[in-house]
Amino acid sequence: MTTILEQGNISIHTENIFPIIKKWLYSDHEIFLRELVSNAVDALQKLSMVSRSGEFSGELGESEIVITIDKANKSLAISDTGIGMTADEIKKYINQVAFSSAEEFVQKYQASSDQQIIGHFGLGFYSSFMVAKQVEIDTLSYKEGSQAVNWICDGSTEFKLSASERSTRGTTVKLHLQEEELEYLEPYRIRQLIKTYCDFLPFPIKLETLASEGQEATAPEQINRQKAPWKESPSNLTKEDYLEFYRYLYPFQDEPLLWVHLNTDYPFVVNGILYFPKLKPDVDVSKGQIKLFCNQVFVSDNCEEVVPRFLLPLQGVIDSVDIPLNVSRSFLQSDRTVRRIADYIAKKVGDRLKELYRDDREAYIRSWQDLGTFVKFGSLNDDKFKKQVEEILIYRTTADLSKPKVEVETSEGDVWQEASNTIDGKTYTTLQEYLERNKERHENRVFYCTDEVTQATYVQLHTSQGLEVLFMDSFIDSHFVSFLEREYSHIKFSRVDAELDDTLIDKDKAEDIVDPNTNQTRGEQIKDLFLKALGKPKLTIRTEALKGDNAAPPAIVLLPEQLRRMQEMNALLQQQAMQFPEEHILLVNTAHPMIQNLMNLSQGAIVTGSAASPSAELADMICHHVYDLALMAQKGFDADGMKAFVERSNQVLTKLTERALN
Numbered sequence: 139m140t141t142i143l144e145q146g147n148i149s150i151h152t153e154n155i156f157p158i159i160k161k162w163l164y165s166d167h168e169i170f171l172r173e174l175v176s177n178a179v180d181a182l183q184k185l186s187m188v189s190r191s192g193e194f195s196g197e198l199g200e201s202e203i204v205i206t207i208d209k210a211n212k213s214l215a216i217s218d219t220g221i222g223m224t225a226d227e228i229k230k231y232i233n234q235v236a237f238s239s240a241e242e243f244v245q246k247y248q249a250s251s252d253q254q255i256i257g258h259f260g261l262g263f264y265s266s267f268m269v270a271k272q273v274e275i276d277t278l279s280y281k282e283g284s285q286a287v288n289w290i291c292d293g294s295t296e297f298k299l300s301a302s303e304r305s306t307r308g309t310t311v312k313l314h315l316q317e318e319e320l321e322y323l324e325p326y327r328i329r330q331l332i333k334t335y336c337d338f339l340p341f342p343i344k345l346e347t348l349a350s351e352g353q354e355a356t357a358p359e360q361i362n363r364q365k366a367p368w369k370e371s372p373s374n375l376t377k378e379d380y381l382e383f384y385r386y387l388y389p390f391q392d393e394p395l396l397w398v399h400l401n402t403d404y405p406f407v408v409n410g411i412l413y414f415p416k417l418k419p420d421v422d423v424s425k426g427q428i429k430l431f432c433n434q435v436f437v438s439d440n441c442e443e444v445v446p447r448f449l450l451p452l453q454g455v456i457d458s459v460d461i462p463l464n465v466s467r468s469f470l471q472s473d474r475t476v477r478r479i480a481d482y483i484a485k486k487v488g489d490r491l492k493e494l495y496r497d498d499r500e501a502y503i504r505s506w507q508d509l510g511t512f513v514k515f516g517s518l519n520d521d522k523f524k525k526q527v528e529e530i531l532i533y534r535t536t537a538d539l540s541k542p543k544v545e546v547e548t549s550e551g552d553v554w555q556e557a558s559n560t561i562d563g564k565t566y567t568t569l570q571e572y573l574e575r576n577k578e579r580h581e582n583r584v585f586y587c588t589d590e591v592t593q594a595t596y597v598q599l600h601t602s603q604g605l606e607v608l609f610m611d612s613f614i615d616s617h618f619v620s621f622l623e624r625e626y627s628h629i630k631f632s633r634v635d636a637e638l639d640d641t642l643i644d645k646d647k648a649e650d651i652v653d654p655n656t657n658q659t660r661g662e663q664i665k666d667l668f669l670k671a672l673g674k675p676k677l678t679i680r681t682e683a684l685k686g687d688n689a690a691p692p693a694i695v696l697l698p699e700q701l702r703r704m705q706e707m708n709a710l711l712q713q714q715a716m717q718f719p720e721e722h723i724l725l726v727n728t729a730h731p732m733i734q735n736l737m738n739l740s741q742g743a744i745v746t747g748s749a750a751s752p753s754a755e756l757a758d759m760i761c762h763h764v765y766d767l768a769l770m771a772q773k774g775f776d777a778d779g780m781k782a783f784v785e786r787s788n789q790v791l792t793k794l795t796e797r798a799l800n
């Protein structure tokens with residue numbers, strides 16, 4: 139015999155709140171489980187609080203949550219061994235609080251047309267009516283002498299509260315599922331939901347199934363991971379713990395480069411672990427991969443609005459109760475606390491990078507290929523971050539800075555080895571160090587290379603004369619160079635193929651006057667020869683005697699810095715690869731023996747007086763060839779260019795062999 143304690147009407151003002159909720163959150167029905175499990179966790183936590191405060195001195199017993207699938211009766215029950223509720227509490231918290239907060243929730247969202255709510259939190263207990271035609275609460279409070287109670291509601295505004303036979307402390311919420319919601323009787327579906335939303339809740343969540351037609355009962359089995367490493371103190375976690383957690387979150391991915399553990403309580407609460415992944419070339423940097431949690435309950439698979447944009451490629455977890463969840467994503471972006479949290483995250487990331495630079499230079503350099511992209515992207519986007527990391531921005535250099543490791547000893551007797559900037563034969567430097575080292579030879583001028591292969595000749599030309607070149611060859615670097623120039627307006631950056639530094643040119647040789655009749659210098663004559671032979675109006679021909687004897691090539695193609703940058707910008711705007719501009723410079727090296735021979739060859743032709751003489755023809759061909767070789771070192775050939783080059787190579791060789799035989 140059950141005693142009816144109360145039968146009545148739930149005090150809400152919107153009569154038909156149930157259909158509205160169902161319709162409103164149509165696609166989100168599954169969140170009912172998250173809400174009910176969260177309530178169970180709260181009940182367990184409250185019990186441990188009252189136990190600690192001495193208000194409750196009974197046995198705590200097993201703190202756990204059990205989800206029971208009863209296919210035969212089409213019901214799903216969520217039980218906890220938490221604090222429980224008395225009849226009065228049910229009346230207050232369920233009949234009044236739960237329903238009025240649900241009503242408030244619905245009214246709020248009816249008024250808003252924005253479906254992009256980040257969390258859909260706050261519906262609480264009431265969300266069970268999205269999937270259940272009847273909900274039953276069976277509960278016994280921890281308070282001594284409490285009477286167990288049973289509450290039943292069928293989704294209308296009426297409820298029935300009666301005494302219950304229950305003898306164990308805690309609460310069971312049983313959902314009699316609607317016919318169209320029977321998917322929640324499938325164990326795989328429950329596992330999937332718990333893994334998604336409740337994996338890191340701090341109590342065991344177990345799943346059991348009762349026997350049903352053709353199926354045996356299964357004993358309760360834990361289905362959540364339970365441990366949330368980001369809530370632990372960093373000093374309790376080993377490197378392996380962090381790596382294991384990363385593998386758990388992102389299986390089958392390369393190991394992360396490093397991680398940052400966030401934990402602060404003031405002025406806002408933020409916990410989390412962020413990982414720097416190895417960047418894949420196809421990574422979509424506009425898509426966030428950080429998981430957002432609120433009190434260990436999963437909220438969203440990306441929190442693009444919470445982390446600064448440049449940190450979007452990071453992975454991991456952010457958990458904060460201070461991020462408003464029942465708001466639209468666009469609102470989040472302008473929320474003041476969220477902005478401050480974003481700043482905090484950027485600062486922590488910067489600190490971590492500086493720490494690595496200081497404490498483990500080798501790891502820093504090894505990871506630079508990937509880290510550098512973050513750091514540069516961050517500097518471009520966030521001024522505060524730029525200031526934080528500008529001293530640890532490094533560039534690979536041609537300078538040989540490898541020196542024996544020096545032991546440094548402070549007056550306190552601390553000894554450490556000065557960090558080496560050379561790893562696997564590659565040396566790195568900061569911009570400041572570069573400028574300092576080269577102050578005497580080229581103050582405030584930086585030579586850089588964007589492609590080690592195609593610009594090899596130019597790099598070699600510079601290094602042979604002792605000029606230091608920085609490699610700025612990652613995809614972000616073309617923007618970054620312009621950015622650096624804006625930031626440090628006194629520094630001039632020139633790509634190795636843009637123009638030649640005076641130190642590379644032998645001024646005396648170039649001025650050599652050879653023809654007393656015309657007063658033409660050797661350089662002018664060579665220029666004429668190439669102009670006529672090539673016949674390209676947009677091509678500028680320049681002659682210089684390059685230093686370095688035979689090490690310097692007979693000719694190189696130069697692309698003036700500003701012109702090239704404009705082309706790059708246009709290509710970017712049109713989303714095309716940059717075409718090699720027709721306006722460029724062919725610099726012919728008058729000091730090269732081959733160019734001198736070529737000059738003599740063409741002069742021989744002039745002496746014989748015939749423009750079509752074999753010598754003139756060969757000289758003309760060689761001019762084309764020299765130009766092609768210079769182009770080839772810059773950009774390679776297209777199909778037509780390659781065909782012409784091979785054909786001409788054969789002709790030149792034929793002619794040369796003929797001459798050798800004569």
Ligand SMILES: Nc1ncnc2c1ncn2[C@@H]1O[C@H](COP(=O)(O)OP(=O)(O)OP(=O)(O)O)[C@@H](O)[C@H]1O
Binds near residue numbers: 177178231260
């Ligand atoms: N399993 C439970 N054990 C004990 N008390 C519960 C349980 N479930 C719900 N309650 C009580 O009912 C109240 C209302 O629950 P409901 O889920 O609607 O809202 P909430 O948990 O307070 O807030 P929200 O879910 O919006 O964060 C709770 O505050 C709690 O007092």
